[in-house]
Amino acid sequence: MSAAPAVAEAATLHVEAGALAGFVRAIVAATGCGPEEAEEVARHLLEANLQGHDSHGIMLVPRYVQHVREGKLHPGAAPTPVRQDASLALFDGNMGYGQHVGRIAMDWAIGAARAHGHAVMGLRNVHHIGRVGTYGEQAAAAGLISVHFVNGVSGPPAVAPFGGSDARLSTNPVCITIPPAREGDAPLVLDFATSAIALGKCRVAFNAGRAVPEGALVDATGQPTTDPGVLYRDTPRGALLSFGAHKGYGLALVCEILAGALLGGATAWRPEMRERGIVNSWLAFVLDPSRFGDPGAFRAELAAVIADVKASPPADPDSPVLVAGEKERITKAQRLAGGVPVDATTWGNLVAAARSLGINDVPVAR
């Protein structure tokens, strides 16, 4: 196992959430969006930070700015249907902002699932859709269950197949959400990359001069390492590993097939797809739980199942058993109160992106 080189950890600054949202909204608007789209993209990114997923938050903005300049991301684009019937649709995202295009596509799926009990929605050719849980939360807020398979191509592949020694896939996320048992409760939001850790978390660690956890990375010779520099500094590059050995790899492969191949989207094996910025493809299933039987009985059983798992005595008395989505809600409450932590490198990159667009009104970061 090779360890991360000893580098001074970059300072962490804190920025008040509202001020950060306004700053990001201004930057996104300056790339050419209308105010509503800019607000939607900024809100999505900030929510990722608030929930603790910094890899899918404001850190991405300089890359988005660069992709707009390079003609790879099209502000103002909306999804157009490729095929559509009452409960199944395939949309082309026209390489628009994924946070905006994705919300519109999900609105369609929610409407169709309400009308018909279920909907299947495919979206291809869209720029980065961000934190997939956002769309699951959108379905859960409408009282619907949702299941999402997503694949991505953003430059050379980053994840090695189980038993392989070089990268062939992306961090292909899976998300499943279930609406709450009781009005006012939170939904279950299971939402993760199939890599051992999200690629963006390696970038966050690299920017901050930190090591990543063991079991997440191999270097270019296939040896385990905790140094994220193998992805960003070394040539040839190292690779991320899937979570859960062959099981996570299996899910990543299924995402590649169900989202990328089935929908006619970008697949990682095609070198010509790697120069297009960040391209996601996404297959979503949305279900109305009331179509399977008495919704009250389901909600009661859901509450009982959750109460039962949470009643397990914690192995560590300071860490009670959580269910999916809970950790994010705890983190959000902390960050709303204490500010959003941003490492100095990420902050410098964000401010430089803003200045390059003529935005000099920078919020206080301390």
Ligand code: NAD
């Ligand atoms: P992660 O490893 O932090 O796992 C998050 C999931 O695990 C959440 O559902 C969370 O509630 C649950 N969880 C965490 N701790 C828990 C605990 N103690 N008990 C029970 N459940 C717990 O997430 P990740 O893999 O780093 O993914 C981060 C984000 O990156 C996701 O939102 C994902 O959608 C996004 N992503 C997007 C893309 C893309 O191409 N658009 C690619 C990869 C990842």
